[in-house]
Amino acid sequence: MVGELKVLYPNILEINLSDLSFEIYESENLFDKYMGGIGVGIELLNQHLQTGVDPLSPENVVIFAIGPLNTYFPVASKTCAVFKSPLTGNLGESYAGGRLSTAMRFNNLGVIILKGKSPEPIYFVSYEDGVQFVNAKPLMYMSPNTTGRIIREKIGHPGNRSVVTIGPAGERLIPYACATVDRTRHFGRTGLGAVLGSKNVKGFAIIGDQPISLESNTNYKQYRRVFREIYKKTTETNLMAKYHVLGTAAGILPLNALKSLPTKNFAESYFEEAENISGEYFASELLGKRVACGGCPIGCIHLAILRERWEKGTVADIHSIAVSYDYELIYALGSNLKIGNAKDILKLIEAIEKEGMDAISTGVVLAWLAEAYERNLISPKDTEGELIRFGRVDDFLSIIGKISKATEESELYYTASKGVEALVEKYGGNDFGIRVAKLEPAGYRTGYYAIMGFLVGGRHSHLDNAGYSLDQKVLNKPITFEQGMNSLMNEEEWRNVLNSMVICLFARGVYDMNTTIQALESLKINRTDEELLKIGKEIQRKRLQFKYAEGFSLKEAYQKFPKRFTEMMTAHGYLEKENFDKLLALYSKEAEKRYAIKVD
Amino acid sequence: MGKRLRVKNLDRCIGCLECVYACSRTNEKLLSNYRSSITVKASGGIERNYVVVVCRGCRSPPCAPACPIPGAIKPRQGGGVIVDREICDASKCNQECIEACPIPGAIHIDVDINKAIVCRQCGACVQYCSTGVLVMEEATGEW
Numbered sequence A: 001m002v003g004e005l006k007v008l009y010p011n012i013l014e015i016n017l018s019d020l021s022f023e024i025y026e027s028e029n030l031f032d033k034y035m036g037g038i039g040v041g042i043e044l045l046n047q048h049l050q051t052g053v054d055p056l057s058p059e060n061v062v063i064f065a066i067g068p069l070n071t072y073f074p075v076a077s078k079t080c081a082v083f084k085s086p087l088t089g090n091l092g093e094s095y096a097g098g099r100l101s102t103a104m105r106f107n108n109l110g111v112i113i114l115k116g117k118s119p120e121p122i123y124f125v126s127y128e129d130g131v132q133f134v135n136a137k138p139l140m141y142m143s144p145n146t147t148g149r150i151i152r153e154k155i156g157h158p159g160n161r162s163v164v165t166i167g168p169a170g171e172r173l174i175p176y177a178c179a180t181v182d183r184t185r186h187f188g189r190t191g192l193g194a195v196l197g198s199k200n201v202k203g204f205a206i207i208g209d210q211p212i213s214l215e216s217n218t219n220y221k222q223y224r225r226v227f228r229e230i231y232k233k234t235t236e237t238n239l240m241a242k243y244h245v246l247g248t249a250a251g252i253l254p255l256n257a258l259k260s261l262p263t264k265n266f267a268e269s270y271f272e273e274a275e276n277i278s279g280e281y282f283a284s285e286l287l288g289k290r291v292a293c294g295g296c297p298i299g300c301i302h303l304a305i306l307r308e309r310w311e312k313g314t315v316a317d318i319h320s321i322a323v324s325y326d327y328e329l330i331y332a333l334g335s336n337l338k339i340g341n342a343k344d345i346l347k348l349i350e351a352i353e354k355e356g357m358d359a360i361s362t363g364v365v366l367a368w369l370a371e372a373y374e375r376n377l378i379s380p381k382d383t384e385g386e387l388i389r390f391g392r393v394d395d396f397l398s399i400i401g402k403i404s405k406a407t408e409e410s411e412l413y414y415t416a417s418k419g420v421e422a423l424v425e426k427y428g429g430n431d432f433g434i435r436v437a438k439l440e441p442a443g444y445r446t447g448y449y450a451i452m453g454f455l456v457g458g459r460h461s462h463l464d465n466a467g468y469s470l471d472q473k474v475l476n477k478p479i480t481f482e483q484g485m486n487s488l489m490n491e492e493e494w495r496n497v498l499n500s501m502v503i504c505l506f507a508r509g510v511y512d513m514n515t516t517i518q519a520l521e522s523l524k525i526n527r528t529d530e531e532l533l534k535i536g537k538e539i540q541r542k543r544l545q546f547k548y549a550e551g552f553s554l555k556e557a558y559q560k561f562p563k564r565f566t567e568m569m570t571a572h573g574y575l576e577k578e579n580f581d582k583l584l585a586l587y588s589k590e591a592e593k594r595y596a597i598k599v600d
Numbered sequence B: 001m002g003k004r005l006r007v008k009n010l011d012r013c014i015g016c017l018e019c020v021y022a023c024s025r026t027n028e029k030l031l032s033n034y035r036s037s038i039t040v041k042a043s044g045g046i047e048r049n050y051v052v053v054v055c056r057g058c059r060s061p062p063c064a065p066a067c068p069i070p071g072a073i074k075p076r077q078g079g080g081v082i083v084d085r086e087i088c089d090a091s092k093c094n095q096e097c098i099e100a101c102p103i104p105g106a107i108h109i110d111v112d113i114n115k116a117i118v119c120r121q122c123g124a125c126v127q128y129c130s131t132g133v134l135v136m137e138e139a140t141g142e143w
């Protein structure tokens, strides 16, 4: 059958895991109103999730959503996941690339909703005509990638599929467990892995083959022209050059030079050994190849080849594995742990990958442990004899598995498996407990806006509003605090629009307002500037509404700021408490004006 | 003389699929990952390289004379073949073209329209291959 699909309004697949049933239905209204991605995701979360439920109970709901531009245009390659976060207790929101969005597109799925809890571990496969549930008990506690390989072999269908899996950490409900997509991409932040684990979902695969008629779904000529323009902007201008050459790891040396690279659990902002863990070093010494998400000509995914000799092996007893690295991983497992050897960082990435944990959170947890150990806040008895020292890769390698596998008997590791907030509550050490609103932050010590961005961001991620980038922009062009906070809020609203499309934010320079409007228009979706901005604002209002309804307290998160935030050197010098106070007051006032909700 | 498509730097492929989409977008007016004359597959795990499967543009193509329906598939000037979609009908033959081509997948049946689909050497994919895997070249050499 020649595809005559209603692609502007793809289907919704709703799965009730409790009785392993599913339903596929249309919802034009929803996509019309909220575009897709986070717009549709947050609306559906509000509809399906009751306020106040335990994030790890069957009552939690997971929404995966793509948007209008996915697969139609270059670098519109992400899928948005929304759920209640077991780590922060409020908005769980995460984005991953790979081939998930293209598989959903070719399966004519705009949204997947997961509800309930399967009685036994399963994975499910979504074909075009329905869903199959497969017993996954024999796969329990396998690494995400082994699980993925097995699912791929079982279902066949090479090329046109995407496989999402969790590892042992997700099954053990570690609140910062991630879900791995197609081997190298992750729904990393805010704990989707644990939520899937709590639902007994070891993984899922989407298979899609349906062709989509461009004659009926696009203004074909305009579509091809806009496609070409976006492609050219993506590949021929320098808007995205940094991502394909050195990848995000390009940021290590510039941030270090700015005194903004978190080092030694954020105590320092400059790492003497940065050269040895820089994007330049990785690319020249370890990079094996680059790969791309489906429909992205950039290929920012940098895979290093790690050659490892077996313990006590001969020169020939060696194996090689491919490990993907990124800026955030190099900060979290390199500078922030004082690991100055690139290969050691790869070893840590691989160990964490096998457990299926978010590498940023894990790295910051490890850094807290090392500092607490150094300060004798935790004793060798607590660590069960393990040494936990900055700069020692073997120390960290031997406790990653302990954290992932910890039971209540081993108190320290069990607490560590709940995140920095839990460690601080149990052992103290708030002064150096690096987290904002319970989320371990990304690697930026750039100045006020990075930290305020974490605090006020909908999901407390650096990608919410890119405060780290604003800090760098205003270095030579000072602005008032009021302008700064406004700029953060505008950025977050605009990102809500892009996250509804759902483009990769690395391409945000390509998708400016005009380009986005034209791309939509070629798909017969007519929107004006004001309409898009209004949608962005409305999404922000809903995200915040969700958080506050779930009990998020801005004041409390602010009061828990570790003292270190005001003791650390940044690109803007030392930060002062009074200024944070001012910024927060400015934000609250403006947010109440913009979103007509009480933020406190 | 027309040029023909060559997979010149296979090892550089990043698996972005832009060539696949370009082919179906331009030649089929579709957004599709399989109604395309070019396919990109992983060759076993992401650590290994990708494989680009497409017609090699033979100057004396064995696929064309194997076809039992006159005029359905003809050699193209400069290499490769042209399928006449008005004539080709995979339900009226034993898909001899596929059998005759030694490269699995280079020519295949588009099951939605039941006709052979094979590269027509148009070069659209080349414009969207950012890594220079694909090039259009004047046919030289023996094949």
Ligand code: SF4
Residues within 6 Å of the ligand: A075, A077, A097, A098, A243, A291, A292, A293, A296, A297, A298, A299, A300, A301, A504, A505, A506
């Ligand atoms: S830039 Fe990187 S993460 Fe973004 S779509 Fe391309 S390959 Fe994927």
Ligand code: SF4
Residues within 6 Å of the ligand: B054, B055, B056, B057, B058, B061, B062, B063, B064, B080, B081, B100, B101, B102, B103, B106, B107, B118
């Ligand atoms: S389909 Fe096969 S035999 Fe025919 S021209 Fe192409 S490569 Fe040669």
Ligand code: SF4
Residues within 6 Å of the ligand: B005, B022, B023, B024, B026, B027, B036, B037, B038, B054, B118, B119, B120, B121, B122, B123, B124, B125, B126
């Ligand atoms: S040259 Fe043209 S027909 Fe051949 S694979 Fe490329 S786009 Fe398709």
Ligand code: SF4
Residues within 6 Å of the ligand: B012, B013, B014, B015, B016, B017, B018, B019, B020, B040, B050, B052, B128, B129, B130, B131, B132, B133, B134
């Ligand atoms: S466009 Fe080039 S790099 Fe991308 S999949 Fe095709 S051959 Fe590979």
